[in-house]
Amino acid sequence: MVAWRVFHDRFPTADALARRNIPVATQVCSICETNIESIDHLFTGCPKFMDVWQLVFSWCRVPSFFAFHARDLLSYHLTAKNGARVRKAFYAVVLTTFWSIWRARNNHVFNHKQVWVRKIMEEIKVMSYLWITNRSRMADMSWDSWVDLMQLKWDSLGFLYFGRMYSDTLSQLLDLC
Numbered sequence: 001m002v003a004w005r006v007f008h009d010r011f012p013t014a015d016a017l018a019r020r021n022i023p024v025a026t027q028v029c030s031i032c033e034t035n036i037e038s039i040d041h042l043f044t045g046c047p048k049f050m051d052v053w054q055l056v057f058s059w060c061r062v063p064s065f066f067a068f069h070a071r072d073l074l075s076y077h078l079t080a081k082n083g084a085r086v087r088k089a090f091y092a093v094v095l096t097t098f099w100s101i102w103r104a105r106n107n108h109v110f111n112h113k114q115v116w117v118r119k120i121m122e123e124i125k126v127m128s129y130l131w132i133t134n135r136s137r138m139a140d141m142s143w144d145s146w147v148d149l150m151q152l153k154w155d156s157l158g159f160l161y162f163g164r165m166y167s168d169t170l171s172q173l174l175d176l177c
């Protein structure tokens with residue numbers, strides 16, 4: 001569902017609402033306050049969210065990638081050469097990143113919450129793990145083997161904290177996808 005929305009440019013960003021004549025206070029991105037908020041800006045151009053992607057890429061040890069269009073990020077996993085399992089896992093991380101960015105953007109716009117790059121990254125690790133273990137043949141994967149697969153050691157305290165906090169939102173994620 002996330003992929004479909006990106007592909008068809010169906011996120012209700014400020015510019016998309018304006019195109020449909022829905023009154024919006026401003027079309028400018030409320031996070032960087034410099035560019036028009038579009039799908040491509042939000043997911044590939046907004047500086048804070050570009051930082052998120054760079055953290056995601058270094059977590060997954062894939063080369064940094066500066067996309068011009070959001071949909072290009074959706075095919076990036078196809079370039080991975082480590083086999084289908086890793087490709088699938090990386091794709092789950094990419095979709096989770098879209099979801100987390102969109103969630104952070106909504107929290108900022110509607111609840112005036114600060115955008116914390118590190119916090120978004122932590123959420124992505126936990127949510128992609130929950131996603132993978134709930135939806136695929138990787139259901140038996142332990143957290144340890146997940147972080148091994150993604151080649152990162154994770155602080156278990158952080159996981160306990162975020163795991164509890166975000167298990168509530170898992171159903172929302174599953175609805176979205």
Ligand SMILES: [Zn+2]
Pocket residue numbers: 029030031032033034035041042045046047
């Ligand atoms: Zn921006």
